[in-house]
Amino acid sequence: MSFFKPTFTHPDLPKNKIGYKKRDYEGVISTLCAGCGHDSISAAIVQACYEINLEPHKLAKMSGIGCSSKTPAYFLSNSHGFNSVHGRMPSVTTGANLANRDLTYLGVSGDGDSASIGMGQFVHVARRNLNMTYILMNNGCYGLTKGQDSATADYGSISKAGSKNPFQGIDMVGLALELGATFVARSFSGDKGQLIPLIKAALAHPGFAFIDVISPCVTFNNNQGSTKSYDYVRQHIEATSEFDFVPVEEEITVDYAEGSEKVVTLFDGSKIVLDKLANDWDPTDRYSAMSRIQEGKKNGQIITGLIHINPESQELHELMGTTDTPLNQLTEEDLYPGDEVLDSINNKYR
């Protein structure tokens, strides 16, 4: 068993615009089970951050507890990180974000972490539109504690031990839409072509960007009859569109067939291009997205891609009108206006 990665990299691998190689965005060698979907998602995060020329020290990785929540160790070794308590990633991220709005926040969670113990936290962070990317590594089970069904396990899904899930599964995408989340997407760990641009767009989105990534647990939930296995997902996946993210400094170079694509411009000028968009629905319209999701469910499809985006998103700081300067940079002078000012205020009430 290898405990470290060789230091050598491919000599012909390019550097990104700020001079980093992909290796500079990697973490230590994973200790997850071989073939775990979570590792693919980590790799997609690495690739996305490399491609958007992110400065690693400007990002904070936040997580709770679970195999999924361990992954921040396996990407972005040069970034900040906080591995919090089970289900508490959203509140810790909220605190961090309020204290320092200058960082990019990338939260990673599991379906147990988010849909059971952390459900209350998930709900509130979504409705508050906290400026963060929230990646849910969704394997339908509690991987770390040996594969018990989680709250996202689909009704009727068969566990490794052979039992059928008698409960309704929570659809976190449907829930996020209901809560008014401003960026909602679903993807599959085995489809990096889609996942990487989604992560890039999510990181650029001002507000709460939620990606539910189906991520098979090879050890406990990749059996026949499981609806979160590699095979099942591959058979039922239905992409809503081809998806690309074009950062501000770049131009759209691909020639799309006329009328087939939709371009959404984000507040910073970067663009999201949705090509071959399924007919009669509009991802900028939350209700159209909700009905598309319901319809897919009815037809046994797993709808992936960018499901909803609100181009007018206003994140928590804007909603609350906090100062542009991060709170952690405010000095005593800024915060304490002095006795005279206090006196004058007090005097008003005399």
Place this chain on the structure above:
Amino acid sequence: MNPTNIKDPEYFHKVVDCQYACPAHTPVPEYIRLIAAERYDDAYMINWESNVFPGILGRTCDRPCEPACRRGRVEEEPVAICRLKRVAADNKGDVKSRMPQGPFTPNGKKIALIGGGPASLTVARDLAPLGYEIHLYDEWQKGGGMMRTQIPAFRLPEEVLDEEVNYILDLGIYTHFNHYVESMAEILEQDYDAIFVGTGAPKGRVLKLPGYEEAKANIHIGIEWLAGVAFEHIKSIGKKVIVLGGGNTAMDCCRTSRRIGGEDVKVVVRSPFQDMKASPWEIEDAQHEDIPIMNNLPPKEFVVEDGKLKGIIFEKVKAEYDENGKRRLIPTGESDEFIEADDVVIAIGQDNAFPWIEKDLGIEFGKWDIPVVDKLTYQSTNPKVFFGGDAAFGPENVITAVAHGHGAAVSIDLFCHGKSLTERPDPMTNLMSQKMGIHEWMYDSGVVSDLRYAVPHEEKKLSLSDRKIEVELGFDEILGFKEAQRCLNCDVQTVFNTSRCIECDACMDICPTSCITFTQNGTEDELRDRLLAPALNLEQDLYVSDTLPTSRVMVKDENVCLHCGLCAERCPTAAWDMQQFYYNVTKASSGCLVAAE
């Protein structure tokens, strides 16, 4: 692309860069692992079987394996493959008992080997155990050929040479030393079933410039002079020496001069430094012994005063290259340069010479007096006569001579049994899984970052005082171990099983050198372009799987694979396995030799 046929032994053979580049295809990574495991005898025997002269080659090999070494493509320098061989030789115990033990049952065939260099000795070693009666002729009093007459003792101690030459002679070879063969016709008249010519390229070139005749007493021809020194007919040289030439022979001549009286020794080369033929390490060693190398100076004239050599006048030139890279030396117009010298050694090349082969024996000669020899069978146009080593295709090196010897021995064996020489036995190959348990391998898969270790040298003053003191001290066991750990185990192959893969991407994600890509199939050019990392090294193959369920294929660029096994460790279904590939080149003696395990 079509799926790669890994059943073709040449596919994985090519992945083992060093072994593939070695003319004798020595299983390099296997012996390096044995050195790391302190199994020096086993490491020695693997070498002995392949290249016959591990101790000699571990000091003097031209090492074509090293420029090919994969490590040189992922960091600055290749593994010190050559000097590791010496570690095995230096630390081995009694290996003779593991060699074929005579007397061998005669097979009734008798062969003559003309010349006692590495090519002939290899033929002898391969055929003796099969029962051949072998007669070896050499003009000198001992075997070894140019390894004895040319390679100076400070690079190759006589004991090492004697030991390895004797392993072969002790197999019951009939030696005819001090016997210069004057006539091939006479040999053919005898009852030999086959004749092997391994007489080397024994004629040194001269440079008859004005003044040559008068100064002749102090102008020496490099290879003759080195042989004279080796046999102690020549014991000294003047204080001021000019060596002409830029190859390895020039380096040996100048360094030898420094040890037998030369104080102000210069190497003067007509062409630029970067065009010199000498190996970089030999140039370095010469420079380290305070020998300046002067370039762009073609000699014009030997200057003689009172009937004695005074020095040489050189013209000054510069090199210009045309669009085809062809070089022309153009006079700079500056005034000529005179360099003083008491003695001059000319080391500007060697030629083949076969004055002793009559022209009416059916042995055809082509350009430059080089015989017409088949590249596969080493047979000349006289079916009974085979050539190998420098005699066959011009001057090369010891390891090439050995490779020719193996090939010629196979041919001679086939020939003596009336079989077709072109239907040659296949190499022996084997693929063996290295799996010991989940994520546990039988080989040490960790990749260390250590840079190449330098071989310690003898103190300069001491080594210059006596031409028999060996300059290189060799790696000790600890350094040898550390250097051995740098080997990437390229013979442990990544073997892919399409039907097992569930396309989880884990192998692609973990691979430290981005070798693996799952993608749509395409033409080779196009695939090379769109892999995770561009596959620009066209000499390295792409390993392509059958089509996977998602209609993609797995494509692995072999170029910079570290053989770290991480892909196989991260694979949930063991679709990747690490398997050791053993490739043993066809040899006449294979059946008889004790294969080192």
